[in-house]
Amino acid sequence: MKYQIVIAGVGGQGAVFLVKVLSIAASLAGQKCLGTENHGMSQRGGSVSCYVKLGDFYAPAIDEGQADLLIALEATEALRNLHYLKPNAGTVIVNATSEFPEVAYKVYHTDAFSKARNKAFPIDALNVYMLGFTLAKDPNFPFTCKEIEQAITKMNPKLAEKNINVLHQAINDAKAKA
Template sequence: MKYQIVIAGIGGQGAVFLVKVLSIASAITNQKCLGTENHGMSQRGGSVSCYVKIGDFYAPAIDEGQADLLIALEGNEALRNIQYLSKERGVIVMNAPKNFPKVDFETHSIDAFKKAKAKEFPIDALNVYMLGVTLALDAHFPFTCKEIEEAITMMNAKVAEKNIAVLHQGINDTKAKK
């Protein structure tokens, strides 16, 4: 299997956390994984883009037109990173309001900021919520929910219960929306 993911967000949203969770999930499933991040001005709220390559790859960067999936923790970051998606198989899962511009890719959006502001889940778990949305929407995603749960637990057992609850909320909210 070969699968390439771009995770895009703003500093502090937890994009790098998702890279680590996916790397652990790869180890759990005995798959090769390369991950890298481009922080930029992330500590000041600037753009963060991360690449995760699962399978037999030798360099961590994703070339334009090659990614299978773009997980955008913020809508503008989806647009900033859209060039990495494959025209044939690229899927976008993003945190954005319904009035987001149309793009030429299979696109799934949910207004996770609105849900967090309504106290439906803690804002610091927005990244895990969007991972749950991805699990519910992307049939080609290389990991099961159980594997992601195990990776979250291995990543930080102290907050694993909270994060797994938010992961399932993302899954359930998405399935209810369908």
């Protein structure tokens, strides 16, 4: 299997954390994985784009028109990174209101910012919320919930319970929205 994921956000939203979680999940699933962690402007609140490639790849960068999935932690960053998706075949999971513009891809959106502002979950778990939303909405997502839970636990055992609760909250919210 070959599968390519772009994770986009702005500094401080946890895109790099998601790369690490998905890399650990790939290891647990016995899949080959390459990932990048773009730190550039991440420490100053700037754009962050990270890549995860599963399968027989030799370079971690994703070329234009090659990604299967875009997980966007912020709506503007989704639009900025659409060019990475396979034409008419990519999937977008985006933290956005219902006013997100129509694009030539399958789009699933949730307003995670509003949920966090309303204290549905801690804002520092927005990235994990979006990962749970991805698990629920993208039928081609290459990981199981159990693999993601195990990866979250390996990544940070101290915060695992909180993050796994947020993951499941997102899955339940996504299913209720269906």
